[in-house]
Amino acid sequence: MMKTAWVFPGQGSQAVGMGVDLTTTPMGKDRFEEAQTLLGWSVLDQCQGDEAELSKTLYTQPCLYVVESILIDLLKDKGQMPGLVAGHSLGEYSALYAAGVFDFATGLTLVKRRAELMSEAAGGKMVALMKFDRSQLETAIATIPDVVLANDNSEQQVVISGTPEAVAQLCSQVKSKRAIELKVSGAFHSPMMATAAQQFQVLLEETHFNEAKMAVLSNVDPTPSTSATTLKDRLIKQMTGSVRWQEIMLALPEEKITHVLEVGPGKVLAGLIKRACPAVEVSNVRSLEDF
DSSP states (O other), X not given: OOOEEEEEOOTTOOOTTTTGGGGGSHHHHHHHHHHXXXXXXXXXXXXXXXXXXXXXXHHHHHHHHHHHHHHHHHHHHTTOOXXXXXXXXXXXXXXXXXXXXXXXXHHHHHHHHHHHHHHXXXXXXXXXXXXXXXXXXXXXXXXXXXXXXXXXXXXXEEEEEEOHHHHHHHHHXXXXXEEEEOOOSSOOSSXXXXXXXXXXXXXXXXXXXXXXXXXXXXXXXXXXXXXXXHHHHHHXXXXXXXXXXXXXXXXXXXXXXXEEEEESSSOHHHHHHHHHOTTSEEEEEOSGGGO
């Protein structure tokens, strides 16, 4: 029997033109209008505008959430429903929306505030490492202050986060095939986000969460849960905690998942899952054409 998981990409998967075709559906048109009212700016204009502007945290996160939420509702309108959901960083908000933990407006309010706080963070640096020596990496992280493993994406792809000095020191000690500095304003998913996380927690704690309609694998704790209290607690920790994506992927076969659908722009998560879980069928829904 087929059991499907829906996964949702985060910052870095955005692309100019994403979601534009969704305006041809009544739901998409209404959702973009509702988002403009809530945000005070047009998601559609940003998605059709300048790539550098769209890549700014302030705009990227709400735009991704809005586009992914429309795709979620179009899938549900066609009678589809996942058995499990997970999202990468910002994508966890789309996963929680898909699971019915909060409605569209509540999710967008959270994402808007998250984006504002993260875009204001400064002084940190993030670098993606490809094909590296993991034992070297673990030793370096254990011995160098002010640098952490921000995203554990796969056995051979991670993102480190911390002060510029600490990140540079780690990169000099860990051999890798490629090291790519990410164009972000701060050291996301690290203790350097503590002040932003404390400010965000105020809004999170006063936001009502429903019990999830299907299991959610969270970034900071990739064990299945439907508990509103648990899912909120995990989300509170997400801004400063590591994205444990490799563990999420490896949990999919254990949860009897046979098919994964990546919902949103890009296909980074699909590629990672294909390599980590070759027995799992993987596909994408990025636009109306994919329906």
